[in-house]
Amino acid sequence: MNEYRIEEISVGMKEGFSKMVTAEMMEKFYAITGDGNPLHRDPEFAKAGGFAGCVAYGMLTASFISTLGGCYLPGRHCVIQGVETRFARPVYIGDRLSIEGEVCKVDLDLKYVEIKVTKGDNEEPA
Numbered sequence: 001m002n003e004y005r006i007e008e009i010s011v012g013m014k015e016g017f018s019k020m021v022t023a024e025m026m027e028k029f030y031a032i033t034g035d036g037n038p039l040h041r042d043p044e045f046a047k048a049g050g051f052a053g054c055v056a057y058g059m060l061t062a063s064f065i066s067t068l069g070g071c072y073l074p075g076r077h078c079v080i081q082g083v084e085t086r087f088a089r090p091v092y093i094g095d096r097l098s099i100e101g102e103v104c105k106v107d108l109d110l111k112y113v114e115i116k117v118t119k120g121d122n123e124e125p126a
């Protein structure tokens with residue numbers, strides 16, 4: 001876990017990690033949220049809708065923003081104050097995601113850092 005303090009953070013700084021979406025993650029997300037939409041739980045329903053299989057919960061993939069902030073950039077001293085997200089394409093069980101954050105603004109007076117987070121193209125399963 002990183003422990004960057006705001007004085008150590010500068011525009012252009014980057015950190016990242018990769019994570020594979022698993023069936024277990026999908027089940028745990030369902031257990032927590034109760035989101036039983038068949039697009040996420042029924043492969044035949046999802047395929048009938050034009051998808052390759054069950055689509056990962058968008059908010060599950062977006063939750064990796066918490067991992068990025070809380071563990072990588074800035075790490076231990078992070079409190080996320082807001083998130084804007086966009087889902088460019090579906091993610092499926094077995095996809096390995098590359099999540100990267102790049103600092104685009106630092107305000108030492110307000111103790112505020114703005115980070116642009118990107119999820120790289122779905123990679124082949126490891």
